[in-house]
Amino acid sequence: xxxxxxxxxxxxxxxxxxxxxxxxxxxxxxxxxxxxxxxxxxxxxxxxxxxxxxxxxxxxxxxxxxxxxxxxxxxxxxxxxxxxxxxxxxxxxxxxxxxxxxxxxxxxxxxxxxxxx
Numbered sequence: 001x002x003x004x005x006x007x008x009x010x011x012x013x014x015x016x017x018x019x020x021x022x023x024x025x026x027x028x029x030x031x032x033x034x035x036x037x038x039x040x041x042x043x044x045x046x047x048x049x050x051x052x053x054x055x056x057x058x059x060x061x062x063x064x065x066x067x068x069x070x071x072x073x074x075x076x077x078x079x080x081x082x083x084x085x086x087x088x089x090x091x092x093x094x095x096x097x098x099x100x101x102x103x104x105x106x107x108x109x110x111x112x113x114x115x116x117x
Contacts, residue, residue: 001095002033002067002083003114004056005043011054011097019088020056030068030084033058036114038080041072049106055098055114058085062093 006022014020022031034042039055047053060067065087072082098111109115 002035002058002060002085003039004031004033004058004085004089005039005047005100006054006056007050007052008054009052011056014091017091019090020094021088025088030086031089033067033083033085035083036110038072038082039110040108041080042082043100043108047108049102050108051101053100053108055100055111056089056094057096057098057114058089058093059095060085060093062095063087063089064093065089 004022006020010022011020025031032042043053060083063085065085068084068086069081070084071078072080098113100108100111102108
């Protein structure tokens with residue numbers, strides 16, 4: 001499984017049977033994703049302290065678009081690969097949706113629903 005960070009409003013706007021897109025799909029040609037071990041890097045670099053976030057748990061086999069593991073861009077350290085989805089993500093490829101609230105200091109940590117795996 002791969003993970004994508006989005007807001008509650010962004011996810012709520014995806015109709016049943018529809019597809020999720022992110023601004024990055026138009027901007028750079030893919031949707032940024034992470035895995036269980038790397039999601040904290042973009043989360044805390046970009047979204048620290050946000051209280052409106054979700055983690056979409058995506059089955060890459062159901063996406064229907066290429067998923068490529070590629071180097072992240074700064075501020076991420078070199079050599080860490082992130083999954084990039086080169087197309088929209090069908091709603092039925094999202095197998096689970098997890099709340100992604102910050103801790104008291106604003107840090108975003110893997111939700112327990114994912115950490116216990």
